[in-house]
Amino acid sequence: MISTERVKNIALAGIIATTASMATSVMAETSATDKQSLRQQSKAMFGTLPDTMPGSDNDTAILIELGEKLYMDPRLSVNDTQSCNSCHLIGSDKTGTGVDNLATSPGAIKGKGGDRNSPTVWNAGFQVAQFWDGRAEDLKAQAKGPILNPVEMAMPSEQAVEEKIGGIEEYQVAFKQAFGSEDAVTYDNLAHAIAAFERTLISQDRFDEFMNGDDNALNDQELAGLQTFISTGCVACHSGKTLGGHMYQKLGMVNAYPHQEDLGRHKVTGNEADKMVFKVPMLRDISRAAPYFHDGSIETLDQAIKDMAWYQLGRKFDQQQVDDIAAFLKALDHQPTSL
Template sequence: MIKKIFSKRDLKLPIIGGLIAAASLLSTTATAEVDINQLRQQSKIMFGTLSETMPGSENDTPAMVELGKTLFMDKRLSVNDSQSCNSCHQVGNYNGSGVDNEATSPGALPGTKGDRNSPTVWNSGFQMAQFWDGRAEDLKEQAKGPILNPVEMGMPSEEAVETKISKIAEYQQSFKHAFGKENAISYDNIAQAIAAFERTLITNDRFDDFMSGDDQAMTKSELKGLQTFINTGCSACHNGATLGGNMYQKMGLVNQYPHQEDLGRYKVTGLEKDKMMFKVPMLRDISRSAPYFHDGRVETIEQAIYDMAWYQLGQKLSTQQVDDIATFLNALEHQTH
């Protein structure tokens, strides 16, 4: 049962800027039976399938990717050898969820903790920008941030990172191999290699199989959930191949989000209009990345669905609608075979 945390007032809520209309443009009236062919066509238009390659990967080499993977897993990039990129964005042997399933992640130094939930690294290079507030343009710029962040990996400077890595014999050879020259160890190349590895982290799921023509890829319950996802307006923001990650939206568009401590993109731009604006999270593999929201306050996917419908669309979904949408989101889970 979903926890009902709002009052039972009967509200007449406006349609905000055509938000719901945009999502329902291609939708049909929900029925017990789903027209699978029509739903497939809707999905192709609204979402599309994931590309097999990520933007920027055309310049990556196997040596660069392998170096990036080693760096991504290496705790020596932190000030006290306790924290790696993988500590917060766990991918392991490509089976990890891409997150640490913590509300906010512990840092390398005792008592330190990040102020936002660690987003998944899977498919991250398909997004328009990186971090919840979009402060990094791409994966390379993003990779430079956590290493020097005092509440994450805690290294004091780029020069300190270069000096530390330069003293490791295995890296002297692997950087030369990856970048084709002597003395290739630099902070910029460290970030470039990590980004190259991250560009290989592309999920594979049954939703793409369905859109590619496999009528058996998704269950009837999942297809019903997909139709509910579209009809209720979720796809107005969670669209494109990653079902998110391609726009900023106010957290609390219709009904105010109760936690206003983090003002989101406003911290980057200083613009009044950007208060409580965050990048819309991707929904691919979302079932594995709890807890949810930028502050990690919501523990279950069902509660997240219910809350988002209220904050963003002004709708109080029924338990059945929530369950339907949650069932659909399971079809977005990464398959490792």
């Protein structure tokens, strides 16, 4: 009987072979004629980011404003030192990287810190689930976790959070306005508001401009990097609107990942097949999100590209391939049109 992991690997190998074949013809057409073929290929494999995020239909301006205030407020931590923005930096001008650019993040309690790299909050609501192991189904569920986590914000209970925030007059008013009731300061509503704010964090980049028809949005090296990204099989996992975030995959599918202390999704499911399985990270805005991988062990984008090629594809990219792919990935950097 063929194992589940073996079936997954066979299927993924087929996807890689198919995309490589498709991209070969695209490369030839692009270099010889114009960029339209590559644009159509990209729109089919990736697609542009929509203007709104799933679940945002009923998000009001008042609710989003409350969520932003809570997101930035260190009073959500046990000692008033840690906010959501401490590990997922956005800032008041919305130009932050969405991460703290540390391997792992320090918590509110001195000497304690997390054991995984803090992923970006940009575009997070487009993903299949939240956290590296997918243990939270959506942004609201994710927002509830760090506040009570003893190595993050370290609040002792939901009730303690409600009492602390509910005792602040400005929040009494803001929650009533956002939710329409006197007793609106609940832990559930707090997480709901933070999620509403996070649903506004949709990046803007030159890759979408290219897919929307701008022939000058990407330069020659960035286009070559896009072609290489497709033809070498990176797209097998990093596809969809956020170029990742929509599936789980074993880290070390072809060649074993050297650090296996963290077994990933296995901690959630208990399934043997889920050992070293993690949610595939999104690549939108990836060049600003160093260091890389779930453990933050890789400091540079170039090294991350080389390592992923080896661990996931069994390939050793030459320096030109690395340079070209890195150039393409930098075209995914968030570039706000207005502040």
